[in-house]
Amino acid sequence: MTSQVEQRLSALGLQLPPDWTPRGQFLPFRKDGAVVYLSGQICEWAGEVTHSGPVLDTTEGIETAREAAKICALNLIYRLREACDGDLDRVDAILRLGGFVNCLSGFPSSPAVINGATEVFIALFGEAGWHARTAVGVSGLPGNASVEVDAVVRLKS
Numbered sequence: 001m002t003s004q005v006e007q008r009l010s011a012l013g014l015q016l017p018p019d020w021t022p023r024g025q026f027l028p029f030r031k032d033g034a035v036v037y038l039s040g041q042i043c044e045w046a047g048e049v050t051h052s053g054p055v056l057d058t059t060e061g062i063e064t065a066r067e068a069a070k071i072c073a074l075n076l077i078y079r080l081r082e083a084c085d086g087d088l089d090r091v092d093a094i095l096r097l098g099g100f101v102n103c104l105s106g107f108p109s110s111p112a113v114i115n116g117a118t119e120v121f122i123a124l125f126g127e128a129g130w131h132a133r134t135a136v137g138v139s140g141l142p143g144n145a146s147v148e149v150d151a152v153v154r155l156k157s
Helices: 004-011 059-083 110-129
Strands: 029-032 035-042 091-102 132-138 147-155
Touching: 004 110, 029 059, 035 059, 035 091, 059 091, 059 110, 059 147, 091 110, 110 132, 110 147
Parallel strands: 091 132
Antiparallel strands: 029 035, 035 147, 091 147
């Protein structure tokens, strides 16, 4: 049986990525009771970085980076599905996202970039998808990825 969340995913024309090997020595998620801490996910698909290098402060650069943030969100949801034993309908609330944008000093648009991930969570989880968030600029990310996002999620008891 497919979860309602996965049905919404399909209706939006989105899909979850194929499995991949993490780039470091860490767990993809850690559970503490009903809370799931999801490790940061870069804009990677099938083991390849999809968007690399610093994000440029142009309309095109920001829109491209928003797509990268969307891929990060899909990677997070893939790992979240594992944490939910395959049932994304067990998600009670997306509590927090942390967004990191590979950029040059002074880049003012990190929040606009990370909106690409936020919008995926809201589209899939509705009111439960709204979350607290940080969006910061950094001088580098794993694999020279343009964007990385992590999350904290609460599951239904």
